[in-house]
Amino acid sequence: MSTDTASAAKGIRTARGAADRPARTPEERRAARREGWARRGPLLPALIFTIIVTQIPFLMTIWYSLRSWNLLRPDGQTFVWFQNFVDIFMDSTFRSAALNSILITVGCVFAALILGTLFAILLDREFLGRGVVRTLLITPFLIMPAATSMLWSVSLLNPSFGLLNWVIGLFGVAPIDFTSQLPLFSVIMALVWQWTPFMMLLILAGLQAQPKDVLEAAALDGAGWGKTFLFVTLPQLRRYMELAVLLGAIYVVNTFDQIYLMTAGGPGTASANLPFYIYQRAFLGFDIGQAAAMGVVTVIATIIIATFALRLIFRSFDAKD
Known part of the structure; x- marks a missing residue:
């Protein structure tokens, strides 16, 4: 069996398994969502800290890059895009x-x-x-x-x-x-x-x-x-x-x-x-x-x-x- 044929067969089996699997009830979906947030929750402080330390300074750098700002002329700040x-x-x-x-x-x-x-x-x-x-x-x-x-x-x-x-x-x-x-x-x-x-x-x-x-x-x-x-x-x-x-x-x-x-x-x-x-x-x-x-x-x-x-x-x- 070729690689493409094997991959197609695997995809068909996966699709059939997904079709045979019963749909989850709203309560099960909410429970799964709560479980997902419970796993991600401990990582949120690290994610927030990373965003504050890296992304906010980078956004400020982009802001400054669009302006004409020389410290010798502090009153001459203008947008130059x-x-x-x-x-x-x-x-x-x-x-x-x-x-x-x-x-x-x-x-x-x-x-x-x-x-x-x-x-x-x-x-x-x-x-x-x-x-x-x-x-x-x-x-x-x-x-x-x-x-x-x-x-x-x-x-x-x-x-x-x-x-x-x-x-x-x-x-x-x-x-x-x-x-x-x-x-x-x-x-x-x-x-x-x-x-x-x-x-x-x-x-x-x-x-x-x-x-x-x-x-x-x-x-x-x-x-x-x-x-x-x-x-x-x-x-x-x-x-x-x-x-x-x-x-x-x-x-x-x-x-x-x-x-x-x-x-x-x-x-x-x-x-x-x-x-x-x-x-x-x-x-x-x-x-x-x-x-x-x-x-x-x-x-x-x-x-x-x-x-x-x-x-x-x-x-x-x-x-x-």
């Missing part, structure tokens, strides 16, 4: 900040995913001191972003006494002012260092969840480590990798601390991403209307990308089931 959105898309700095956000997010997420996968493969094996090594590899993710930024900008990337310049100096390379000459690369390095443990933990969970009998069957069939990883382990890890990419991208796209403390968006606005440029427009340029419009565009773009990624993840889960 979508003019702020037109202005920001005509702003070359905004487009540059959007491109920087994409470069930082893509570079950090995929570099951290590759390194996290390598570390997870190493930690999936038994060796002496594995617990200590695992703790040391997780540590960067537990450090505050502000401390991470200062560690990289001062201790590692400083052109005068940074550890990285000392290492490359051993090979006769002149000192490099990374945060000035390579600002995006410097920020990505700090973010990769911080987010690699997160990717490692997710991939390690996927490695430890794969069925051992499948690996044993591949070994009995004569498959080497490379073929086993490529055709058995990697498909098993797909959903974990997709989840890691999604969560990592959502967090990294909102990066602010590293840019503020390491490069201050410079030189000029060469390393400014969208959150940092919104901060500049709101708190340095005092233009609340345009900053709010940028925030709305950023949130909508993030929601669209996250929704698309979630659909892919759910589709892979359904296919697996």
